[in-house]
Ligand SMILES: Nc1nc2c(ncn2[C@@H]2O[C@H](COP(=O)(O)OP(=O)(O)OP(=O)(O)O)[C@@H](O)[C@H]2O)c(=O)[nH]1
Ligand SMILES: [Mg+2]
């Protein structure tokens with residue numbers, strides 16, 4: 001006998017997927033493999049995929065993912081489909097953030113129509129630095145939270161935001177460098193998750209990877225719950241090799257630049273000149289309307305993309 005079910009892929013390890021199937025009486029979890037064609041690199045199942053699962057008594061596998069529903073979005077790093085929100089997590093210190101990486105993640109989210117949210121952790125270790133970083137992203141116009149899982153600061157604000165925004169099947173992921181405290185924060189916000197975290201005693205600056213695979217969890221035990229993904233931390237090397245998008249697509253991902261575009265002296269201004277009367281973006285920086293680090297990140301990413309000219313996705 002053959003039957004089908006709709007499910008969501010919440011975990012994938014070594015070709016074995018865990019799917020979440022909502023039924024009339026609750027939630028059921030099915031372990032399955034993917035149908036042959038969905039094992040090809042260009043058709044691979046991603047965590048976050050909404051899929052059709054086929055149950056067939058007459059085949060050896062019995063239960064397989066037979067179809068992937070069209071994706072709203074698809075990220076390479078973290079490897080996740082159908083995200084609505086990307087919580088970009090970095091620590092005020094230990095490890096200190098690489099702001100360009102934060103800005104890259106924002107651009108990737110914006111480019112994929114995913115809402116970026118900034119989450120600063122470990123404010124108990126450096127409250128002034130936390131405020132300074134937060135100021136950069138408030139200026140961009142992004143939701144920005146300062147938190148300390150250790151001291152319990154900012155947790156109510158963040159969990160309220162998540163419960164209000166990430167519901168009715170929407171999905172958010174926590175992403176950022178290894179050791180910034182993503183899993184610790186998710187546990188502090190939603191204790192039922194009980195995720196593994198690095199022990200406090202170990203002094204990590206760069207961090208060894210504690211979370212090793214992407215996994216999606218239910219936020220609340222209700223029918224209209226949203227989903228939250230924990231992801232393995234990035235290393236800086238991951239980001240050096242990051243496959244980005246094309247040069248033309250970069251500027252639209254810097255929403256804080258929008259009010260000044262088209263106002264530079266030359267129509268083809270690439271916003272590299274320091275001359276404030278020539279470049280409206282540089283002028284906005286000098287007036288404190290755009291954070292300096294944002295223009296630096298923009299220029300740095302621009303250079304990388306320019307060198308990659310000729311390469312098109
Ligand atoms: N002081 C302080 N330490 C924290 C805080 N949050 C997390 N930590 C510590 O930071 C370390 C890393 O925490 P994790 O939650 O494992 O970090 P992660 O981002 O999930 O790391 P990966 O899974 O490797 O990506 C642990 O030793 C935590 O105890 C905080 O708010 N304050
Ligand atoms: Mg973790």
Ligand SMILES: [Zn+2]
Pocket residue numbers: 264269270271272278279280281282
């Ligand atoms: Zn300009």
